[in-house]
Every structure is written in C-alpha cells, then in structure tokens.
Amino acid sequence: MEVFLSKNQSLIKRFIRGIDKYDQTLHSLSSWWGKISLIGKINSLEVASTILEDMDHTLDQFHHLQKRLIESLTNEQARKVVTQDLARCQMAIDVLIRNLFERTADIGFLSADYDVVQFLKNNHIKEEDKDFLRLRLQAYVDIYSVYQDVLLIAPDGDLVFQLSQPARNENVQDAFIQQALAKPDQYVEYFGCTSLLEGTQPNLLYANAVVDEGKVVGVIVLCFRFDNELEEITNRLLFEQEENHFLLLNGAGDVLFAPQYYKQAFPENLTISLSPKMVSLNNKKMVQVTAKGQAYQGYSGPTDWNVGSLLALETIGQETIDEHSFASFTHLTGIISADLFDIRHQSISINDDLELIVLNGIITAARKEAVEFMPVLEAIKKIGRDIDNVFADSIKSLFSTIVSGQLNSMRLQASLAVDIMDRNLYERANDCRWWGLSSQLQLALSSTKIDTASIRETLAKIHSLYTVYHTLYVYDQNGHYVAFSDESYQDKVGLPIEESSCGQAVFKLQDIYAYSVSAFTTFDCYGGEHTYIYNAAIRDSQDSRQTIGGIGVVFDSKHEFRAILQDILPRENGKVKAGAKALFTTDTGFVVSSSSDDHPVGSVFWVDIDRTELQQNGSTASIIKLADKAYLVGAAKSEGYREYKRQDGYENSIVSWVLVPC
Template sequence: MQHQQDSRSYREFIQYLPEVKRYLSELEHQDLWWTTVAMVGKINNENIDPQLLESIVDTQKEFQNLRDIMIEGLIGRYLNQANSEIMLKAQAVIDILIRNLFERTADVGFLATDNDLVDFMASDDVSEETKGFIHRRIEEYVAKYTVYDDVLLVSPEGKVRAKLDESNPVEKSFDPLIQQALTTDEEYVEVYRHSDLFPGKPASLIYAKRIEAEVSGQLRVVGVLCLSFNFEDEVERLFKVLNNEQDGYGVMLVDDSGKVLVANHPEKYPVGKQQACQYGMKEPVRSGNNLYFATKTNGYQGFYGLPWLGYVDVPSEVAFDDKSSKKEINVTIPKDSPLYLRDLEETNLKVSTLLLIVILNGKILSIKRDVKAFLPILDSFQDISVDIQEIFKGFIHHIHQVLVKTIQGKVAFSAALAVEVMDRNLYERANDCRWWALNSTFRQILTEHKQTQAISAEQVERLTEVLAYINKLYTVYTNIMLYDHKGKVLAVSNPAESELVGTLLPRPNDTARCLSLSDTQAYVVSDFHQTDLYSGRHTYIYHAAVKEWGNLQKNVGGIALVFDSEPEFAAMLEETQPKYINNLINDTTFSVFVDRSGLVISSTLPDLSVGTQFEVPAEVLEAESGQNDTVYWEWRSQPYLVGYRVSEGYREYKNGDGYENDVIALVLTGI
C-alpha cells in the first residue's frame, strides 16, 4: 500500500520531467508491442504449450515491474536533486545570518564597556567638544563595522544622548526595550520589531546592553547602548549569494509562526504573509504546485538568535528545471563506485535473461512440435528484448548522469558557502584590529611611552586587563598583543604567553608595514604562515596602528591579533560540507581551503595537512575571483567531482580596502 502511495506521488512529478516522459513513452511502447505480439501468438498457435505463453506473460510482468522501479528511481533521483538544492538554500540563509549575528552579541558587549562611551554617559554635563568626540568615535566604529546603520546612547530615562544618524529624529524613547536592557540578567537584549528608537523603519533588529560606570566608588547603571543592525542590506547580500543567478526560488526568513520577515521576492512574499510551516521537516513538502521547506538554524557556538526559520518555496517546474550553469561533465561512473546502480543493472539482466530463456525454450518447443509459424513471434520477442536492453542501458546511464549533476550542484554550492563564510568571518577580524587600535587607553599609554621611553608596571597591568577582557569576548584569537613604535611587545591578552612581553615581534616587515599605515581604516594582514606565535602552526595575524593621542596622523605602536585558524577554518569547512544519503559517498567527501599556489590553509581530510601543497588543477588555481564551478579530477587514483569557489570578499573587505588574498574553497566527492 505504501509503495502504491509513493508511486502515485512520484508519478505526479512526471509532467515536469521531459526525459522521464520520454523513457516512459518508449517503455510503454515496448510493453504494448509485447502484449500485441503475445496475443497474436496465442491466437494463431493453438498447438503451442500453454506453459510457454504463461512464461511470456510472467516475463512481461517482470518487465513491467522493472519499468516501474526504474521510472520511480529516476523521478526519485530528480526529486533528490531538487530537494537537496531547496534544503541547502533554506539551511544556508538562516545559518549564515546567525553566524553574522553571533558577532553582534560580542560587539554590543564590548562597546558598552568602552571607556569613552562609559565616561560620556556617566557625566551629567558634557561640553560640545566632548559630544563631537563621541560622535566621531561612533562614526569610526561604524566605518569599520559597516553592518550597523545606527548607534544610539540612551539615558536610563530614555533620553537619546548620542546617535550616529543625525537624520534620525528620535530624542526620547518610550520603548520597553530600554527598561528590559536595564534590568535583564542576560548579557544583552535582542529584538526585531518596530521601535520608536528608529521611527523611520518599519522594523529594526536591535542589540541593546546597559552601560555601567563606577560613580563614587559604586557601580551604577548610566544608560543603554543600542546597535541597529542593517538587516535589509545584509539579507539582500545574502539572497544574492543563495540565488546564484537562479530565478523562481522564494528564499526568505520567517518567524516561528511562519510569517515572512524578509524575502528575496517581496512582491510575491510580502512581509507578514503567512507561509505553511512545520517544525522538524525532514525534506521538502509539496503544496499545490510548489515545494517548500523550513528549517531551524544549527546555531553557532551555542548562539541560536531569535526563533527564526530559513524558508524556501519554489514552483515544481522551477525546482526540476535544469538550471545548472556549471560545466557539463560527461563521466562514466566506475562499476566499483558506491554510486553505481548495481541493483537496477542486475534486475535488467534478470529480465533479459528470463526473456532469452523463454525465446530459446519456445524455439526448441516449436521445432519439436513442428509449429514453425510461432518462430516469427519468437523472433519479434527477440527484437523486443534487444530494444528493451538498449532502453534500459541508456536509462541507467541517464540516472547516473542525474546523480553526477546532483553531486555537482552540491559540491559547487558547498564550496560557495565555505568561502562566503570565510570572507565574512575574516571581515570581522579586519574590523576588530582597527577598532581596538583606537582604544583611548591604548593610545594614551603608548603615546606617553613613546614620549618618555618608559612604561610603568601599573600601565602594563592596565593594558593587560583591557586586552584580556577583549579576548574573553572575542574567543577566535589565541592572543592579542600591543607593541610600541619599535615593534616591542608591551602587553598580551594570554597570560600563558606573557614571556613575549619585552621581546620584538617576529616578521618585522609586517610590523613595519603596520607602523607606516596612514589612516584609521587601514590594516595589515600577514600571509598565511607558520609562526611561534601560534605554537608553530600556520595562521594569519592581523595588525592595525595605534594612533597618537590627540593626533590621528602619527602612529605610536600597533596591535596584533593571532587568529585561531586551525579550529575556526575547520569548523567553516565541516559546517558547509555536503551530506549525502549514502554514507559510502559521505566517506569519500572532503573539503579544503587553499591559496593561489595550492598551499593548504585547512582541510577536513586528516592526511592533507595544513601548510602542504595540494596539486589542484591549474584551471581552478587560475580561476577569476568569484568564479564558482565544478571539475572532474582524478587524485590518488580516485575520481572526484570537485566544486570550487574563489573568494571575492565581503562588503568592503578585499574590495578596494587594499587587502588582496584570494582563497579557494574546494569540495571533493568521490565517484
């Protein structure tokens, strides 16, 4: 009964699959011809053994069963291909966003403790000069963390004391968010709705945290920091990545009731539109002519954000359309491959063998009984057998090609996601170093140090406290170091590496480049190298210049951030690697980050070590920035389908900011 239900539901998709319709038509033609020939034989050959005619009928049933299995198998492969794309898009839209928003939770926690902002909010009476300083400080912040469109500093009573966007008319807020931020036991408050803090927007994604200051020896709440995330701009960028030039997919974020928050086609899926929504969906569901899928985020480092779902809705004709702009790869799947459809081939052979036995027995019987008139009937069955074998041979090859295309789509999409996640992550690292370099405590102490050539134990302790606090919030670094105008380390965030204090940073060229930076937007990144600063492993180190107090044109030192590349890059690859139903195929799949020379930056394959050379095909290493495609490649005597994507940056990162570092994500699945 279940098989009949599956069969009926599968057959409903045939209208969108012209190749399936063609095969079905050919097979039904053979079935009809079989019936016709059998009937002619039965009518005109009364002396033939009834058992032979029964064998012909039984063999025809075997053929019909194989036909149904193959048609459903082919539809199932097409459906799996469509489902994979739908599910990948839905999961990616929520997971990539959550990764981004995780960074915001650290931002709001750190900025709410910024000394300049805290002192400003703790003062009842401030000069116009101080107000200007705070405004410039906020401008500097958003110039680096460009994901925000406004920043507000609000008193406990709701009075707005500073804001980035001067066109924002708000002067006093009555939003309950303020009181919530003042009293919550949580680290921050996150809301998405309309707020009088940003009256010009129908809805705002806000991160709020109370600001506390020590006043007369006591810790007192002096206000609330509100960061407005530029949600519309961010999801528009995200939709461009996920659409990948494919029209017709409705990609959106919905709340836990299924109401649309934002969509790539707002005219079709307006905000507030109710979508069919089910929790815990295993695969897309058909509703009318469409397929849809909703999924929760997998979370990132324990952060799950607001109860939102990634959602994709697509018409069946679009889902099943051959949308692939990837290179056509005509490969023959080896017989020892886990992809090879042995069961279908064996069933095909069984039907052919049965029919051959029937024909041979029939010919022997016809000669014995001198029923020569039946021989042409048997010859016709032999012709049918040859035709059926050819159809099934082409059929099985076609199913193999559908499997190849499915894998092509998965590895290419996964490679695109991996490099997108990497660029977005490293964008944050470039922001961090530039912003922290502007910390007033750093600037004041390093300026004094340059002037006097001395630094007290109390000053070192203060620098260490600030660095340790930063590193506690931003755990993607193993160490954060401050160095003076000569490259000598003054303080570190990691107490286990305190022996670095007083030494010169290795790689003086990177230090010199940083100390010569001319403005607060510039930064320096080392190449991906092996360093004692990372226990002899490979990583990137991010630098930014610490500016002289009172003069942004002069440098008094620098800050260096040691990125914890090993687990961070590994997590990016693991999270974006494709998953297959067949575990044998999963076992052949791995992902790699390489640079333009093929140097391995990270790999999910244990014996492909970081820092070694991966002999990647030249056409991949030489591909243009942003290119996303697939190639066929034999590596270590194993044939692979390889999806690749060359990085092209995120926002201004690697896009005109002076930093060039092409990384290529590779996803390989063995066939």
C-alpha cells in the same frame, strides 16, 4: 523524506518531463508487444503454447520493473532536488548564526568604549561633544559595514544620540531598553518594530547597558543591516538563473524575511516542519523545507529561527534528466541508489531470458514448419531489446543527473566554506582597525610613560569578549611589544615584534581605516604554529597623522579554521558522511587547514581540477581518483565579503576543497 515522496509521487511525476518521456515510451512498447503476441496466438496455434506463455510472463516482469523504474526515477529526481534545497537552508541559517555571534561580542565591547562612556556620563552635552561622537561612531559603522545605525539612550529613556539623526531628541520606553537597563551585565538581542527607528518594518537590534564605576549611565543600541545581510547570504546559495526562494522564519512560522521578488505576495506564515511538505501558494504547488541552525560557540541565534525554502514543483520539473555522460557509474555506489543498480541488473536478466525464449521458439517453429511465427518472434525480440534500451538510457541519464546534482552540491559546499572563512576574517580586519582607534589605547600609548597597566587591562577586556583570538598585543613606535592580553607571552614585553607579523607596515599606512596582514606562517606568539596576524596603527591622541604604535591580533587559526571545515562537511541523517574531508589551501596547494589529519598544515594538496573554470566561475567540481579511491570533489576560490578583499586592497588567494568518497 520517504513519507513525503510516497505521498506526493504521482503529483511530482507529472512535473518531471524526462520521466514522462520514458514512461510513455515503455507503455507504447508494451502495447505493441501485446498486439504482436496476440497475432502470434491467432496465427500459430500449432506452436507450443508454453512459448507464448513464457513471453507473456516476461512482459509481466517488464511491467513490474517498469513500475519500479518510474517510481525510482521520480523519487531519485525529487530526492536530489529536495535534499539539495534542505542543505542550502542549513547553510543559510548557519552562516547567519555565525554572523550574529560576532554582533553579540561587538555590542559588549562597544558598551565599554571610553568615548561612549564619557559621553553618557556627561550631564551637559555640547554640540562639539555630539560632533566628536558622530565622527567616532561613523568610523565604527564605516569599519563594521554590517551596521546601519547607532543610538545612545539615557537611563530615563531620553534618546541623547542617533548616528543617522544627530539632532533627534525624544523619550523612548521600549521594553528591550528596559531589559538592558535591568540586566547591565547581559546584552539584549531584539527583533521587531521599535519607536527608535522610522518605518513599520521590524529591525534586528543589539542593546547593552553602559556602566561607569558600577553605575548604569545609559544604553547603547546597534542596528544590524538585516534585510541586506539576508539577501547577501541567500543570493550566494542560488544556482545559475535561479530565483531566490529562501525565507527566514521564527518558531511560530512567521516570515521574518522574504527575498525582494516575493515582496508582492509572500506568505506571512508557514507551518514549521522537520520533514519536506507540499504547500499551495498563489495557486501553485510548492515544496517546503526548513532547517534550524546549529549553535556556534554556545550561541544559537535568536530563539527558534529557521531558514525555509518554497520550491515550485515546476522548478523540479525544469531539472530534466541530464544527458551528461560519465564513463562509468560502477564505482559510484556510494552516491547512487542501490535500487537503480538492481533495476538495471534485472532488466538485463529479463532480456537475456527473453532472448533464450525467442531462440527456443525459433527452434520449435522450425521443427513444426511454422514459418508464420518467425516474424512474431523477431518482432518481440526487437521490442525486448528496445525496452531494455529504454531502461538502460533512463537509468544512465538519471545516474548522470544524480552525479551532476552531487557535483553542484560539492561546488556549493566548497563555496560556503570559503565564504565563511572570508566572513570570519572580515571581522578580524574590522576588529584590529577599530581597536586601533581606541581612545584608551591612544592615551595610554601617548603618555610620557606608557601606561602598560591600562593597555593590558583593555586588551584583556577585549580578549574576554572575542574568543577567536589566541592573544592580542600592542607595540610602540619602535616596534617593541608593550603589553599582551594574557600572561602567556609577558616575557616578550620590550622585545621587537616578529618581523613576519607585518606589524612594521602600519607605520606606512596613511588611511586611518587601513590595516596590514601577515602571510600565513609560523609565529612564536602562536606557539610556533601557522596563523594570520592582523595589524592596525595606533595614532597620537592629539595628531591622527602621527603613528605611535600598533595593535596586533593573533588569530586562532588552528581551531577556528578546522571548526569551519568540520561544520560544512556534507552530512547524512545528521552525521558526517564517512570519509568526507575538507581543506583550505593557497592557490599553490599549501595546506592552511584540514578536517583530516591526512593533510597537515604546511603540506601540499592539489588534485586535477579545471583551473580555468575555477578562475572564471569561482568554483568547480569533478570526480577524481585519490589514493586509488574515487571522490566527488568541489573547489572554490575566495571572493571576499563586503569590502574585505574586494575594495580594501588586501589580496589573499585561498581555495577551499570538499571531498566525499563515491
């Protein structure tokens, strides 16, 4: 960062209008000082020359300090914008990696789906078989709305089913399909063009071999809504009235995604750099930053993917120095450059010295009856005060800008935290609904004698792929536990499900895509700790109108929520800022999770924030006192993700908090 700022300081300075104003004002005052000082020298030779020399020395000190001031104003303004942009790039790639991690679990589970296996092992596929599978996989895409298509390929490369084009029938020999066939125990993640899909645009696909009794019977492919998801992720990172300037790059710097407004002339390749750099695009100077994602549960995403940003220099210039005032900046030493405090202190000190020089000059002039020197002294004294005021105003304005930028970052950080939470729980709502439609579970639970062994085996398979759950269970039409995914709670089989699990609600659900969720409370099947349990109905295999039981998925909230909060904590040079903490609470302050042991789950946390702004804008930020310590605090409320909490009828008010000591 420092090398970038030093190398491009003069260029950046030209685009920041507020800094030019202060620089020009200081130059004008210095010039006027020099002229008045010259008049004094010409007309007051009898006055001690040391006084004028002292004044010249003071002016030299102001000149030196002026240079430092303008450099600091430029650097701090640019550093604020670039650092903020880099943080947003990091947020974007990390959110994407978390999303794609879920896709790797989905393809593994769907490849073992009973109906998919039966379809691919069938040597004589009929139209009614295709119709049944179309309904089945359409339900999957309706539930997991991150996918746009599903395809099934036979071992010889014949395309035997495509959800978007059921009548299509041809042979495909894409390399990633061959890779899936060669390694049936591994998923394949492929990004690029393919004969499987129309158009020349690259797609992100997930493939897995489908195996029946040790024999590969085909390959299933899921097509991810790539551009749609990238637009959603990056658009949420934008400030008010800001155009989207985020790009997805591979390790070679090839642009894999550019926002819609870039489509006319976006760069095809950028050189990846760990540090900010200046580039030219469409005859404009742009600041480029890139961020590489952090691994999530051992998954790092597609090889060497980065999110980059191209920020026009005039955009930095538009962020003119903010005139918003704060009562005091003396307690904000943790977020404001020590150099700026030093410049201000030196400015005051130099002006105090000037006041003494002028006073000494007045006394000397009075002794020598040099009345013509008095106006010179008074004029220089006034200029000195004017210069000091420029220093004070510019530094105070920059302090305000820095703090405002920090508050924007806190607001964004809090929004990111609750967005990741919503995205995570969106997947949980999807999982339970899809598993509730499992033919294996339906058949096992519909049997005259419930096939508990089959249910337990299915649940164990699911649990091995989806590590975010503490346990999974199935219950019968009487609301009694039938089987668990592991051995931890086998002693509960035959007992009624916990009343607060919201499991009984599934028997009242009419829509096959509906689900129910418990309140965030303690459960015996979560070791007596707080969590959410997501439920979906399991319906009769012959009559979907009849509910014969349900599936409950116990989310591992203790570890998953804390991991989210730890991951989004603000960092400096790769390390979490000292004293920073983050929380999830309800809208009444009940702590759902915290990165700090100071705020245990079940305690109450709420600080004095603008509730109206939080409700109207979805987020807010301010400076607060907590335990006699000043904090920057950002708060954001849950707004849902895709249809989750937006169109599915589920309401759950959550507020995320991020706090950093000033």
